[in-house]
Amino acid sequence: MRTLFAVLGAVLLFAAPADAAQLRSVTKLKATAAGAGVRLTWKDRASGETRYEVRRAGLHARMARNATHYTDRKAKLGKAYRYSVRPCRAGRCAAARTVRFKLLVSKRVPPQPQSPAPTPPGDAFAGSPLIGDCPVFPKDNAWNSDVSSAPVDTSHDYIGALGSMVLWPDFGGDGEYGIPYVSVPFAQPLVPISFEVADESDPGPYPVPPDAPVEGGGDRHVLTVRQGDCKLFELYGAERSGQGWNAYSGAVWDLKSGALRPERWTSADAAGLPILPGLARHDEVAAGAINHALRITIPTTQKAYIHPATHWASSNTDPDQPPMGLRVRLKASYDISALRGQAKVVAQALKTYGALVADNAGSPRVYVSGANDPGWKDDELNGIKQIPASALEAVVTNPVVRGY
Numbered sequence: 001m002r003t004l005f006a007v008l009g010a011v012l013l014f015a016a017p018a019d020a021a022q023l024r025s026v027t028k029l030k031a032t033a034a035g036a037g038v039r040l041t042w043k044d045r046a047s048g049e050t051r052y053e054v055r056r057a058g059l060h061a062r063m064a065r066n067a068t069h070y071t072d073r074k075a076k077l078g079k080a081y082r083y084s085v086r087p088c089r090a091g092r093c094a095a096a097r098t099v100r101f102k103l104l105v106s107k108r109v110p111p112q113p114q115s116p117a118p119t120p121p122g123d124a125f126a127g128s129p130l131i132g133d134c135p136v137f138p139k140d141n142a143w144n145s146d147v148s149s150a151p152v153d154t155s156h157d158y159i160g161a162l163g164s165m166v167l168w169p170d171f172g173g174d175g176e177y178g179i180p181y182v183s184v185p186f187a188q189p190l191v192p193i194s195f196e197v198a199d200e201s202d203p204g205p206y207p208v209p210p211d212a213p214v215e216g217g218g219d220r221h222v223l224t225v226r227q228g229d230c231k232l233f234e235l236y237g238a239e240r241s242g243q244g245w246n247a248y249s250g251a252v253w254d255l256k257s258g259a260l261r262p263e264r265w266t267s268a269d270a271a272g273l274p275i276l277p278g279l280a281r282h283d284e285v286a287a288g289a290i291n292h293a294l295r296i297t298i299p300t301t302q303k304a305y306i307h308p309a310t311h312w313a314s315s316n317t318d319p320d321q322p323p324m325g326l327r328v329r330l331k332a333s334y335d336i337s338a339l340r341g342q343a344k345v346v347a348q349a350l351k352t353y354g355a356l357v358a359d360n361a362g363s364p365r366v367y368v369s370g371a372n373d374p375g376w377k378d379d380e381l382n383g384i385k386q387i388p389a390s391a392l393e394a395v396v397t398n399p400v401v402r403g404y
Helices: 002-015 018-022 282-287 341-352 378-386
Strands: 027-034 037-043 051-056 059-063 069-072 080-089 097-102 167-169 182-184 193-195 222-226 231-236 239-241 244-247 249-254 294-298 304-306 327-330 355-360 366-368 392-394 400-402
Touching: 027 080, 027 097, 037 080, 037 097, 051 069, 059 069, 069 080, 167 378, 193 249, 231 244, 282 341, 294 341, 327 341, 341 378
Parallel strands: 167 366, 182 222, 193 244, 294 355
Antiparallel strands: 027 037, 037 069, 051 059, 051 080, 080 097, 222 231, 231 249, 239 244, 294 366, 304 400, 327 355, 327 392
16 A cells, blocks of 8 residues: 555656746744744745745745745744745645744843943034934935035936826824824833844834834834934834834934945835935924925835935836935926925925935825924925926936846
8 A cells, every 4th residue: 555655656746747846845944033923034945936835823824925034923922833834836835844933931131221322523413403412414414415406317217207296295184194203211211123024124122112103004114213322213014012012124223323224225114214314394394494305205116226225125127217215306497486384395405405215105196204293284285286296306416226
């Protein structure tokens, strides 16, 4: 009987489609603790698969092709699990690889911050935007640079790719819309952070308070400025988890240096940029001027970036599509005299400091980002919606880094 089964197995093996051999099993499967969950990582060796499957008792997760990691956020402390991972196509799957892991209760207390570093001499920060006592990058940082006289970039038709779109304030609504942020003292307790994309995120703990405001909608950004050492902590896809937070990705920025992310790393923003420095803030508008570039999102970008961006989020190889980090400005010839109040201040900032492409938006508009605040006046901000994308122009900054 065993001989018969062996013969049948051999027949089935050789009768299988030739491309089934491409469904090679994963290698280097590992399991590690990730905050309150278990993170699995592996090397993808399959070709032509349509999905990946991760299983354990009580869990059957499916992921897209070429997956190399998965985080089990429903694992229970103190319980041992046997995980299996395999690539599949249609009704066929490669042999599963397995790993066992027990999520233990951590007795480690997150290290708390030491005394803040002294603030550098003030000359480098004279004229920089402020949040509390913290400068938002040195004055010569890209976000704070006046580009009103920068040469126009005529190398590609980046603005033509925006077609008949208009600008749109992605903030307002009596404070309902926008990206919130919170400023915390230096002694704010640190809490654990678990990342889905841990290999491109700055590890926790972060000083994010349990009641930190979370952006509405799908992005769920959480932005925290720590006074004292002036560090900015940003999360994308954030959710409370026990005493800490789960997030898709995150980044820590030194607001006194403005160093870039490593090449091809994301951040809490798709382009690998900080978010908070590019938000229109009500306190700035109320004071009469926004003295920094703004963050914009557009429907389509190409597989490329321009510093200070460090990451692309597209497979599009059309060189006329804007790269991440592209700097645009409102043309000096565009008349903004008819705009009122808050819209006019935003438009003037777009003329002087311009904007940086930071993410792919979901609808055909050029969204201008701002912090949520009940002081926004929609009847004034609506004036921004009258500005056509054709009133923008791309300016020359840094070379394009392409992924193709």
